[in-house]
Amino acid sequence: MTLDGEALEQLRKRVRAGGAEKYHAANAAKGKLFARERVALLVDEGSFVEDGLYANALAEGLPADGVVTGTATIDGRQVCLMANDSTVKAGSWGARTVEKIIRIIERAYDTGVPMVYLVDSAGARITDQVELFPGRRGAGKIFWNQVRASGSIPQVCALFGPSAAGGAYIPAFCDVVAMVEGNASMYLGSDRMVEMVTGEKTTLEAMGGARVHCAESGVGHFLCKSEAEALDVVKRYLSYLPANWSQQPPTAQAAEAPAKADLAALVPASERQAFDMRRYVKGLLDEESFFEIQALWAKELTIGFGRLNGEVVGVVGNNSMFKGGVLFVDSADKATRFVQLCDAFNVPLLFLSDVPGFMVGSAVEKQGIIRHGAKMITAISEATVPKICVVVRKAYGAGLYAMAGPGFEPDATIALPTAKIAVMGAEAAVNAVYANKIAAIEDEAERAAFVAARREEYERDIDVVRLASELVVDAIVEPHELRTELVRRFAAARGKQRHFSRRRHGVTPV
Numbered sequence: 001m002t003l004d005g006e007a008l009e010q011l012r013k014r015v016r017a018g019g020a021e022k023y024h025a026a027n028a029a030k031g032k033l034f035a036r037e038r039v040a041l042l043v044d045e046g047s048f049v050e051d052g053l054y055a056n057a058l059a060e061g062l063p064a065d066g067v068v069t070g071t072a073t074i075d076g077r078q079v080c081l082m083a084n085d086s087t088v089k090a091g092s093w094g095a096r097t098v099e100k101i102i103r104i105i106e107r108a109y110d111t112g113v114p115m116v117y118l119v120d121s122a123g124a125r126i127t128d129q130v131e132l133f134p135g136r137r138g139a140g141k142i143f144w145n146q147v148r149a150s151g152s153i154p155q156v157c158a159l160f161g162p163s164a165a166g167g168a169y170i171p172a173f174c175d176v177v178a179m180v181e182g183n184a185s186m187y188l189g190s191d192r193m194v195e196m197v198t199g200e201k202t203t204l205e206a207m208g209g210a211r212v213h214c215a216e217s218g219v220g221h222f223l224c225k226s227e228a229e230a231l232d233v234v235k236r237y238l239s240y241l242p243a244n245w246s247q248q249p250p251t252a253q254a255a256e257a258p259a260k261a262d263l264a265a266l267v268p269a270s271e272r273q274a275f276d277m278r279r280y281v282k283g284l285l286d287e288e289s290f291f292e293i294q295a296l297w298a299k300e301l302t303i304g305f306g307r308l309n310g311e312v313v314g315v316v317g318n319n320s321m322f323k324g325g326v327l328f329v330d331s332a333d334k335a336t337r338f339v340q341l342c343d344a345f346n347v348p349l350l351f352l353s354d355v356p357g358f359m360v361g362s363a364v365e366k367q368g369i370i371r372h373g374a375k376m377i378t379a380i381s382e383a384t385v386p387k388i389c390v391v392v393r394k395a396y397g398a399g400l401y402a403m404a405g406p407g408f409e410p411d412a413t414i415a416l417p418t419a420k421i422a423v424m425g426a427e428a429a430v431n432a433v434y435a436n437k438i439a440a441i442e443d444e445a446e447r448a449a450f451v452a453a454r455r456e457e458y459e460r461d462i463d464v465v466r467l468a469s470e471l472v473v474d475a476i477v478e479p480h481e482l483r484t485e486l487v488r489r490f491a492a493a494r495g496k497q498r499h500f501s502r503r504r505h506g507v508t509p510v
Ligand SMILES: CCC(=O)SCCNC(=O)CCNC(=O)[C@H](O)C(C)(C)COP(=O)(O)OP(=O)(O)OC[C@H]1O[C@@H](n2cnc3c(N)ncnc32)[C@H](O)[C@@H]1OP(=O)(O)O
Pocket: 088, 089, 090, 092, 121, 122, 123, 124, 125, 126, 127, 139, 162, 164, 165, 166, 167, 190
């Protein structure tokens, strides 16, 4: 078959138009953009170079086999990308779809550039399963490639529609997932399948909608109101990360801290009074630079990227506004993954501690709080990027270890003048040691005086100057001095050569 210029142009036009008009109309009615419009909104104008446009061009109704793949630049930096076209068999994966996705991930890995996934897919194309599912270059190879690329190149997903069954693993293997509320969903079995298998009546939204995953399961990281917002999240995420693990994160112009930030005023003296760690972080970092991740999930722990004097840092802070800042199963997992992410991409870590410890009780023991806490402490131990632990108000029990306390090779442990570091809070400690004696005192006033005296002794024992004199903390710093202290200490830590252990890898408590 010969192809003249006009015929080629006709073919291109037909393929670029995607599936039948009725599918475009159905998507538009849901407020969804066409896959190619998403790509155009994301990348620098004119930078997209497409591969495999003619995949399955000889078949009827399968333009590009339902996926757009290629390279482009975002803010001048090279990326590889894929975008499911849900107007073609609901974005399901045929054999060519799978091959195109595998090839573009391999390209991203080989060239050391980020991989962006714009997902809107029904998962495997059930009618073509033999060609796409079980073989050496079948759908499993997509995941194998994602796992190999994890921590080598940034992988980020924006989810605009369903990601069903096998399709749900593409987001799951990414560093972060932005989900558009109302349209995005992730689930292993559709609502129809769930009812068939378990009898449960549910909906895609109730079972695997954006809010469920961003606020309850933790599989989603950013709940977005619109597709444009999800694409902005992709851009912003990439702006904090290097192209790959062997490079340093991009530096921005050095900037001032927010002019009116009074860190001292943000932290109440009484431990019983909560304060919002997110405000503290925003007051400490460069203006407008804090990019919070998983803001709706496990809120007792605040994580995100930001900049200190233009340099990227990853922040892990306890937020006493939620569950008193106590570490739970989910918050331990949240920290673990973020610490691994920062460590993979050379992002220094700043820990802001105000932690009463890990949660106790039968509910969390049954959930395996011990192994989740051990997992968090493993991640902190293994991280070899610069780490600084600031005790903003308190670090009690294993919470100190989980927040990169002195035993975990931080580049520094810094205490604010009001900081307390102890095996537990004074009230709990006095009760633990003197419970029998307290119970034996009949007179109420005498009992109160005894408890107060023991408390005072305990507080004296953990006084911050005492801790500094014992070299537990490296510095006591006033809140208004903290930012400058951190900028200098991170700069000094940058050149250090580090290697954690002689081995292939550890056996992580999971
Ligand atoms: C690795 C293992 C796997 O991934 S197994 C994959 C299992 N996947 C599923 O069970 C998802 C099945 N599909 C769905 O639930 C829906 O299509 C979802 C994704 C919710 C989209 O719904 P909606 O936008 O209303 O589209 P629709 O159902 O009308 O479908 C449009 C056309 O696409 C087709 N389609 C859909 N999914 C698949 C699929 N997985 N394999 C093959 N074809 C699929 C539908 O048959 C429909 O085609 P047509 O318009 O009737 O010609």
